[in-house]
Amino acid sequence: MYCLKVSYPACFLTPVTEYVSHPNKGDKPGHPHLAELYKHICYLCANFSFMPSFDISSKVDLQTLDNAINTVKKEISGRFDFRDSHVVVELNKKDYIVNLEVDSDMKMKQLIDVLISRSMKQGIDANAFNFEKDAYPSGKVVKKEVPVTNGLKQDDAKKIVKLIKDSGLKVQAQIMDEIVRVTGKKIDDLQEVIALCKGANLNFPLQFVNMKS
Numbered sequence: 001m002y003c004l005k006v007s008y009p010a011c012f013l014t015p016v017t018e019y020v021s022h023p024n025k026g027d028k029p030g031h032p033h034l035a036e037l038y039k040h041i042c043y044l045c046a047n048f049s050f051m052p053s054f055d056i057s058s059k060v061d062l063q064t065l066d067n068a069i070n071t072v073k074k075e076i077s078g079r080f081d082f083r084d085s086h087v088v089v090e091l092n093k094k095d096y097i098v099n100l101e102v103d104s105d106m107k108m109k110q111l112i113d114v115l116i117s118r119s120m121k122q123g124i125d126a127n128a129f130n131f132e133k134d135a136y137p138s139g140k141v142v143k144k145e146v147p148v149t150n151g152l153k154q155d156d157a158k159k160i161v162k163l164i165k166d167s168g169l170k171v172q173a174q175i176m177d178e179i180v181r182v183t184g185k186k187i188d189d190l191q192e193v194i195a196l197c198k199g200a201n202l203n204f205p206l207q208f209v210n211m212k213s
Contacts, residue, residue, distance in 0.1 A: 051185055052185070052211075052213050053183040053210075053211075054210055054211040056160055056206055056208060057178065058152045058156065058204050058207065059149060059150055059207065060128045060149055060150065060205070065096075065119075065122075065124065066091055068119040069089060069098065072114050072118045082107070085107060086101065086140075087102055087111065088100065088101035089111070089115070097146065097148065098148060099144075099146075100144045100146060101141050103142065105135065116129065124205075127149075127203055127205050128149040129147075129148060130148070133146075133147075151177075152179060152180065160173065160202075160206075164182065164197075167192075169196070170184060170185065172184070194208050
């Protein structure tokens with residue numbers, strides 16, 4: 001008889017789970033199948049860290065971004081140099097894209113300056129906006145799509161992991177979807193990682209969240 005038992009500590013508020021396999025008798029009645037046990041174990045590993053940890057993310061809060069866009073609209077509507085001009089500033093909340101429309105290249109540059117300055121006052125890093133796509137003419141107006149950071153790209157996540165590993169700090173860094181999870185034995189080591197990332201002058205914004213001691 002082969003027996004595998006898994007008991008979660010009481011602090012997890014999760015019922016004790018047992019799986020007993022009897023080669024000749026099949027699954028013991030009343031107990032979950034192995035697949036269910038595996039799900040419980042995965043949940044435990046994903047949600048409970050036994051060492052200090054935190055996550056590195058790169059995402060702009062949608063409400064904060066929306067507030068910044070509304071502030072831009074308000075300022076532009078009161079500016080003399082934009083009076084009687086065609087101006088559109090719209091936030092695509094689903095795709096995290098700011099759509100800009102003006103009637104000249106010069107106005108587009110001015111509008112972008114306002115977008116950056118007002119967003120920074122809302123606490124949004126200027127690097128959160130991707131201005132790589134060129135503005136393009138559409139009839140009598142000029143349009144531009146500005147994607148906003150909504151999660152770490154894989155290439156950026158790999159840069160962070162390499163930066164941490166090359167530092168020699170006694171921590172582990174692992175890419176998990178759109179975040180990098182950092183674990184270590186000491187909180188001080190994690191604080192050093194945060195300082196390292198802040199001083200690395202990466203061209204994308206970072207947030208350090210879910211600190212667990």
